[in-house]
Amino acid sequence: MADIESLLKEKRVFKPSPAFARAANWNKKTVSELRRLGDKSPERFWARMAKENVSWFTAPKKTLQWKPPFAKWFVGGKLNVSYNCLDRHLEGENAWRRNKAAIIWEGEPGDTRVLTYGELHREVCRFANVLKDHGVRKGDRVALYMPMIPELAIAVLACTRIGAPHSVVFGGFAAEALRDRINDAGAKLVVTADGGYRKGAPLPLKPAVDQALQGAPGVEKVVVVRRTGGEVTMKADRDVWWHEVMEHASASCPPAKLDAEHPLFILYTSGTTGKPKGILHTTGGYLTHVTTTAKAIFDLKDEDTYWCTADIGWITGHSYVIYGILSNGATSLMYEGTPGHPGPDRWWDIIERWGVTVFYTAPTAIRTFIRQGDEHPKSHDLSSLRLLGTVGEPINPEAWIWYNKVIGGRRCPIVDTWWQTETGGIMITPLPGAVDTKPGSATLPFPGVHADVLDEDGDPVKPPAGGFLVIRKPWPGMLRGIWGDPKRFKEQYWSKYPKTYFAGDGAHRDKQGYFWVMGRVDDVMNISGHRIGTMEVESALVSHSDVAEAAVVGRPDEITGTAVVAFVTPIASVQADGELKGALRSHVARQIGAIARPAEIRFTEALPKTRSGKIMRRLLRDIASGKETAGDTSTLEDYTVLARLRESEEE
Numbered sequence: 180m181a182d183i184e185s186l187l188k189e190k191r192v193f194k195p196s197p198a199f200a201r202a203a204n205w206n207k208k209t210v211s212e213l214r215r216l217g218d219k220s221p222e223r224f225w226a227r228m229a230k231e232n233v234s235w236f237t238a239p240k241k242t243l244q245w246k247p248p249f250a251k252w253f254v255g256g257k258l259n260v261s262y263n264c265l266d267r268h269l270e271g272e273n274a275w276r277r278n279k280a281a282i283i284w285e286g287e288p289g290d291t292r293v294l295t296y297g298e299l300h301r302e303v304c305r306f307a308n309v310l311k312d313h314g315v316r317k318g319d320r321v322a323l324y325m326p327m328i329p330e331l332a333i334a335v336l337a338c339t340r341i342g343a344p345h346s347v348v349f350g351g352f353a354a355e356a357l358r359d360r361i362n363d364a365g366a367k368l369v370v371t372a373d374g375g376y377r378k379g380a381p382l383p384l385k386p387a388v389d390q391a392l393q394g395a396p397g398v399e400k401v402v403v404v405r406r407t408g409g410e411v412t413m414k415a416d417r418d419v420w421w422h423e424v425m426e427h428a429s430a431s432c433p434p435a436k437l438d439a440e441h442p443l444f445i446l447y448t449s450g451t452t453g454k455p456k457g458i459l460h461t462t463g464g465y466l467t468h469v470t471t472t473a474k475a476i477f478d479l480k481d482e483d484t485y486w487c488t489a490d491i492g493w494i495t496g497h498s499y500v501i502y503g504i505l506s507n508g509a510t511s512l513m514y515e516g517t518p519g520h521p522g523p524d525r526w527w528d529i530i531e532r533w534g535v536t537v538f539y540t541a542p543t544a545i546r547t548f549i550r551q552g553d554e555h556p557k558s559h560d561l562s563s564l565r566l567l568g569t570v571g572e573p574i575n576p577e578a579w580i581w582y583n584k585v586i587g588g589r590r591c592p593i594v595d596t597w598w599q600t601e602t603g604g605i606m607i608t609p610l611p612g613a614v615d616t617k618p619g620s621a622t623l624p625f626p627g628v629h630a631d632v633l634d635e636d637g638d639p640v641k642p643p644a645g646g647f648l649v650i651r652k653p654w655p656g657m658l659r660g661i662w663g664d665p666k667r668f669k670e671q672y673w674s675k676y677p678k679t680y681f682a683g684d685g686a687h688r689d690k691q692g693y694f695w696v697m698g699r700v701d702d703v704m705n706i707s708g709h710r711i712g713t714m715e716v717e718s719a720l721v722s723h724s725d726v727a728e729a730a731v732v733g734r735p736d737e738i739t740g741t742a743v744v745a746f747v748t749p750i751a752s753v754q755a756d757g758e759l760k761g762a763l764r765s766h767v768a769r770q771i772g773a774i775a776r777p778a779e780i781r782f783t784e785a786l787p788k789t790r791s792g793k794i795m796r797r798l799l800r801d802i803a804s805g806k807e808t809a810g811d812t813s814t815l816e817d818y819t820v821l822a823r824l825r826e827s828e829e830e
């Protein structure tokens with residue numbers, strides 16, 4: 180709550196500069212006209228966007244078919260995502276883009292590769308043919324477990340070309356997490372690499388695939404990119420090298436004419452249970468949403484060099500490194516490694532060398548840079564920048580102001596964009612040439628998006644007031660379901676309020692109706708802008724043979740937003756010591772990935788529970804963040820547990 184208080188005292192307002200507003204793709208006039216249309220008829224608004232921003236082989240017959248909670252957008256329309264991202268930039272009046280950079284890639288060791296639209300088109304067609312040669316047909320799922328290298332972009336686009344839904348698994352996930360995702364999606368082919376570079380050293384990936392596939396019998400083929408040159412074992416009949424199979428692949432592959440609702444990809448995200456949810460996105464609506472928002476919010480022009488620092492393993496990388504950016508014919512920069520290698524100024528060096536104009540990153544990164552000191556960005560010429568963005572978690576006003584001043588030189592508007600894996604694209608955001616910004620607020624819904632804040636009874640709150648963030652009307656980029664689990668889809672998102680999407684976030688609206696998103700209201704932690712379910716970490720902990728019981732909560736952290744704190748009851752015969760803590764931390768990293776590794780582990784003989792046996796997380800959260808527990812503890816089963824937990828502080 181302290182965060183909410185400090186945010187709401189924020190009174191500063193930043194107006195778009197007249198020069199920016201004049202040149203913006205969407206100026207004040209456009210925005211007010213489109214808002215009016217979107218308020219009155221989201222369908223008409225999105226139909227217009229679909230026509231203006233997306234190329235269709237067959238135009239849609241009906242904009243929306245809505246049988247809550249199941250939506251079909253652009254019914255009857257036929258299109259292809261890779262055609263929109265590539266071919267259309269090589270034809271007609273856009274043909275000059277053939278030799279324009281589509282992807283500027285930089286590896287962590289400093290190697291670079293620039294793929295023009297013409298080259299990227301050729302590589303995508305070739306890999307699409309490789310997929311077909313290896314038995315992948317329309318509708319088959321392909322899992323991608325790769326570092327941030329151009330082949331990842333090529334592979335996702337190749338999947339879209341033939342209508343094979345992809346499932347990108349972030350390279351930071353461990354073998355078990357990879358195996359579960361491969362099996363849940365039923366993938367039959369995996370694309371990976373020997374490894375990638377992180378923090379100055381090669382990090383192997385292929386061994387995790389080998390381990391995962393021991394428990395994933397559905398996978399028939401593995402394509403391996405040689406990136407680090409590290410040693411790998413290739414399994415005969417199953418594993419092939421990317422460079423070998425690409426060598427003779429034809430560069431001609433007509434794009435499949437796909438139904439607007441054809442599955443485009445599955446992306447796993449954490450929820451309140453231990454099992455990750457496969458969020459399903461489809462073709463026409465998703466592409467309309469991300470293309471339109473990228474053009475309007477990032478104000479993309481042909482002269483821009485746009486850089487989003489997200490990994491393609493997350494939704495931000497899908498929507499705003501690849502699809503929304505390339506479909507606009509813009510230049511997208513992709514960086515393989517960590518921000519701190521070889522020095523804390525790597526990112527600023529990249530911006531200076533490539534002349535990045537639009538930069539999109541996460542608050543957690545900004546806070547890290549603030550801590551490292553202004554001298555690093557100040558030692559670089561960042562004057563090419565004209566627009567900045569953030570995503571992933573609420574940005575505290577101090578970080579916003581620093582970003583504006585030190586990175587943006589006080590001349591760049593900041594777009595604080597709220598959205599989710601489930602929403603597909605940006606939902607609440609400033610439009611940089613038209614909307615006044617307030618540090619810490621994502622401002623207003625994008626035209627055509629009917630966001631609101633409701634109270635427990637489902638009534639809209641009267642600003643200034645807070646409540647639950649919802650979306651009242653379907654939007655084109657919305658998830659179409661949870662892969663293989665329609666029941667969970669309904670329960671998770673559509674059961675709190677009738678016919679209304681519940682995002683799981685708390686939000687406040689101020690007197691001007693601006694939205695201030697406050698974070699999750701469920702048992703999901705936001706670590707460095709990534710969602711990790713408390714239950715997921717708990718299941719990982721109790722899967723260790725020395726653990727009897729575990730409860731996981733988040734506590735506020737200056738850099739990562741939230742840090743994982745685990746309360747663990749070991750089995751009786753075990754020595755609860757520092758060594759076990761270390762073992763449990765690595766165990767979680769092995770099971771899920773380093774991002775979920777607890778920052779702190781506290782041993783306790785028992786966990787505080789209500790008489791009905793529910794763990795009292797509210798209490799644990801207070802204890803973890805060092806707060807006195809003021810709340811009601813009348814239902815606490817064992818009062819002494821609480822006192823002992825407080826004493827169990829980390830040595």
Ligand code: WT7
Pocket residue numbers: 448494495569570571572573574595596597598599600601621682683684696697698699705708709710
């Ligand atoms: C959750 C979604 C969407 C890309 C990255 C994360 C939080 C996201 C903001 C923002 C406040 C934000 C929300 C949301 N979030 N952007 N601008 N201000 N909170 O995707 O892993 O699906 O997480 O991130 O809590 O529900 P994700």
